[in-house]
Structures are given as C-alpha cells and as structure tokens.
Amino acid sequence: MTPNANPAMLRKVFTIDAVASILFGLDLILFADLAAAWFGGFSADFYMITGFVFVLWGIDMAAVGWINSLRRRFSQAVVYVDAAFGVLAVGLLAAYFQAFTALGVAMMLAMAAAGFGFARYKQKGIGNPAELRMA
Secondary structure (H helix, E strand, C coil), rough: CCCCCCEEEEEEHHHHHHHHHHHHHHHHHCHHHHHHHHHHHCCCCHHHHHHHHHHHHHEEEEEEHHCCHHHHHHHCCCCCCCHHHHHHHHHHHCCCCCCCHHHHHHHHHHHHHHHHHHHHHHHHCCCCCCHHCCC
C-alpha cells in the first residue's frame, strides 16, 4: 500500500465484496436449478459449483479485508483477480451468447461490472503509486 492509500475505504470495499459474494454464492447453491432455467448458458451443476466458488471467494475477501497483514500483502493481487473476473464474464458472454436468456445476459453484464467496479474501488483504496512520483 502507498502513503496515499485509504485503508478504511479499502476495508469497506472488501467487506461489501465479501457480503455480496457470499450472498450471491448461497443463492446459486440453493437455487441452481432455477438459475439454470432463468439465466441459461450452463447446467445447474455449473451454477452450483460457481456458487461454492463465490462463497469461498467471499470468505477470502472478508479475511483480506479485516486482517491487516493479509490486506497489505494481497490487496493488489485481488485487484488483478477482480479485473480478470470482469474480463472472464465478458468472454463467457461473448462465447456463449446464444445460450443465455435475456436475464442471463443482464446477469453476466452485471457480474462484469461488479468485477471491474470492485477492482477500481479497491485500487482507489490501495492508492496510486504514480501519484507519488508526480508529487
């Protein structure tokens, strides 16, 4: 983290990401059949496995957000993973567009926006090293 970092903001963004990921993951686990019917694209098993991944990611985000040593060590890597998630969501949508319903397309676009948004706000909380060089 840089001297121009905002640790309180970063902690809040990690907490919001954790809560959203866990809730979305639990929804996918509990309602995998419904998700497959409403969103299309993939089988119910895929949505259930994705739900478990989201729950684990949410637990990880809570740990990184609230444990200072983890936050200092892994925050930048998490920004890259969030951005990669946004790219993956857009890529899956492009590759399997015909298989998704209209609601599925909206969900994939929302997931991409969430990935990019979380990456942006986590980076803002970490601070920008380029700002230090300009000062």
